[in-house]
Amino acid sequence: MLSFIQNIGRTALTFLSALGRLTLFSVIAVRWIFTPPYYWQQLLRQIIDIGYYSLPVVGLTTLFSGMVLALQSYTGFARFSAEDTVATVVVLSVTRELGPVLAGLMVAGRIGASMAAEIGTMRVTDQIDALDTLSTRPMQYLVAPRLLAGTICLPFLVLIGDVIGVFGGYIIGVFRLGFNPAIYLSRTLEYLEISDVTLGLIKAAVFGFLIALMGCYHGYHSGRGAEGVGRATTNAVVSASILILISNYLVTALFFGV
């Protein structure tokens, strides 16, 4: 019984300690975002990497999700003669939920992993120590630009993903399900409110920050050797994905009814 309680206590302490380290890491990193010198070249490189090179994967994901959503919602709504709401369901689902979450999860897989692997490799090959010896703060040079780029880029990616996802629904609605194009478009816009889109973009910014934070944190504290970097990469993707799902609920609950 005593060892059971000890285990619970040890687990709780380990969790709180990890949470404390992560919080401290986040606070330090965010502080460096606003402190000169600013590494514009690093920021630009990250924006291109996150924003530009993630476009194909986000575009494909949202395109097919929009298409599947149109088919599935048609199947369901046809059972109680509500087929004409397909366009509205597609646009609201994509902008409020599917766009940000799917884009976030895909970017977490792509960018979270690459950040953890890159920074982890820098850690195990002494490149982070080398930065220190060259009078450059690793948190400011490596972490701050990635956090900023992630927070900036995800909303843009999601915005483009929203358009592509809705377009996917339009293709299915018009060419497969036989909707009139003009009516489908008018249904798409009729019930869409600006707050639907902004909610999705707020989520995207939160997800972008969390993805970059997890990638940097696990890479920065990577263990030794290839195994350590591999574990850091896995942890970055898994923790970012879980945090995306948790924060998705929290942000949705916060803005519920808006």
Added chain:
Amino acid sequence: MTATPKIELIGVTKTFGDNAVLKGIDLQVAAGESLVIIGTSGCGKSVTLKCLNGLITPDGGSIKIDGVEIFGGDRAAMEDLRRRFGMTFQFGALFDSLPIWENVTFRLRQRQKLTKAAARDIAVATVTDLGLAPHVIDQYPAELSGGMQKRVALARAIADKPEILLFDEPTSGLDPITGGVIDRLIIDAVQRLGATTVTISHDMASVRRIADKVAMVHNGVILWCGDVKDMDKSGVPEVHQFVHGLAEGPLTQTAAPAQQGRT
């Protein structure tokens, strides 16, 4: 009255978890002197080197540069201090994502406004001094051989003319000829800069070439320290075994310590 040592370590201790790596390191290095630290793997040589420029904070003891304690000040003071150091790492630690010219001029470009053309000119001058072709500056570290990477790492360390140079196994992984060339480049660069150097090395041929003074670390303390020419007649069995690479003797291999405490 004796001159203040350039570098002075007094009773430096460091423990990682339950592993006491440094148990009281005492060392003095005079200005312009070349000290080489030797010892078996995991004995604390690299930890000592990293304590010297603040990459690792010791648990106890004192480290002074020009008689001034380096720990206890704020982060800015440590950064000022680091500007006086140049360091090369065992595996180069060149930045993979940057071309060679950006690697070599990295610190210069952090400290002063340099145009790209000026930085490239400095990089060309530095790498050619070290026997590399000028076109190398546009290549990336992964495109270079191990010997060339060591030269670039040396170029990066000396580009802004530091007072103190730290070398972590500068010839490890190199063939004897390339190792000899690197040693010659180090000696030339150090003489040109008038720098004080602390080097870690397992390569005894290299030690004999570059050292003025040798210190052997064992069990977290300095077991022997003396002039390089006295190394063979130290009378210390551990030094004798290490210098001659003997399998039998008082020294046994110890595991490298796990280092913790980042950020």
